[in-house]
Amino acid sequence: MKEVYDVTIIGGGPIGLFTAFYCGMRKLKTKIIEASLQLGGKISLFYPEKIIRDIGGIPQIKGELLVKQLIEQAKTFDPTVVCGERADLLERSADGTFVITCTNGNTHYTKTIILAVGHGLFKPKKLKIDGAEQYLGTCLHYTVDRLSIFEGKDVVISGGGNTAVDWANELSSIAKSVTIIHRKDxxxxxEQQVERIKLQARICALCQIKAIHGKENQLDISVENLRTKQTDRLKADHLLICHGIESDFGNLVNWxxxxxxxxFVVNNRMETNIPGIFAVGDAVIYPNKLKLIAGGFMEGPVAVNSAAQFLHPDKPLVDLYSTHYDFS
Incomplete structure (x- = not known):
């Protein structure tokens, strides 16, 4: 016999996890479907060692610890959690129930859906240099799993966005040296992070990596100046590539x-254009959208409240606070 849920959250990253907790506060029967084999989203995959400082009341916290605490919080009301399944097809039964079929053929039944898919399935953009992949896992990195491997080492970072600059600042306190290569000036x-890195690292602006060679776990990196076309050589123990992430929503775009x-376009109630489907986090766009974890933590409860009203349109929506519950 098929089991029908009140809410199915697609995506088990930070926003999906907190959304699941608030579903429990609303006493909604909840399921989380996560495409990867572990919960935590992009933080678990790419930034477990990154220090996060933009969540109210938490001066600083490592990504992996934040995810651990979010998972613990999400499980407070015992939602059903399914990992390793990617939502694919969507149908709607005559009674209004959504039928989600995953790429492995498994089906899930739900009265409402909250999309918390971030940027979809993602993977880091690779360094397009011949022979680069042979150094992957020893000298070449796309993520930082352990800060300790960079301690006392010469580190080169390629990229110019928040990820590259944040890691340059983070590693400058433990590395022997940090050099950051960026194609632009x-x-x-x-801005504050950029000002910090200018004081702590060597900046190679208007430059790009042309070739890399290695010997005894040390890289010899050829760096081309895009303005002068001259090439310099850099020695490095580790090369960290931060060229962004390629994302893919899969078949969700055909729903x-x-x-x-x-x-996904939503209104201020986190409603999509399809009644019963809501969306939150990095996956959504609306006027004055704030792309912070803290912003997503607000969107989740808003979506849950909207789902609750969709399920029970004649029932008054009472404000809920954690103090209403005995969690002992």
Missing amino acids: EFSAH GLKMAENR
Whole structure:
């Protein structure tokens, strides 16, 4: 016999996890479907060692610890969690129930859906240099799993966005040296972080990596100046590539959801154009959208409240606070 849920959250990253907790506060029968094999989203995959400082009441916290605490919080009301399944097809039964079929053929039944898919399935953009992949896992990195491997080492970072600049600042306190290579003369990162890195690292602006060679776990990196076309050589123990992320929503884009700038359009109630489907986090776009974890933590409860009203339109929506519950 098929089991029908009140809410199915597609995506088990930070926003999806907190959304699941708030579903429990609303006493909604909840399921999380996560495409990867672990919960935590982009933080678990790429930034477990990154220090996060933009969540109210938490001065600083490592990504992996934040995810651990979010998982613990999400499980407070015992939602059903399914990992390793990617939502694919969507149908709607005569009674209004959504039928989600995953790429592995498994089906899930739900009265409402909350999309918390971030940027979809993602992978780091690779360094397009011949022979680069032979150094992957020893000298070449796309993520930082352990800060300790960079301690006392010469580190080169390629990229100019927030990820590159944040890691340059983070590693400068433990590395022997940090050099950051960027194709442009201006960084597209937070101004304060950019000012910090200018004091702590060597900056190679208007430059790009042309070739890399290695010997005894040390890289010899050829760096081309895009203005002069001259090439210099850099020695490095580690090369960290931060060229962005390639994302893919898969078949969600064929569900009939309105999209703009490769994100799902919602209103201030987190409603999509399809009744019963809501969306939150990095996956959504609306006026004055704030792309912070803290912003997503607000959107989740808004979507849950909207789902609750969709399910029970004649029932008054009472404000809920954690103090209403005995969690002992």
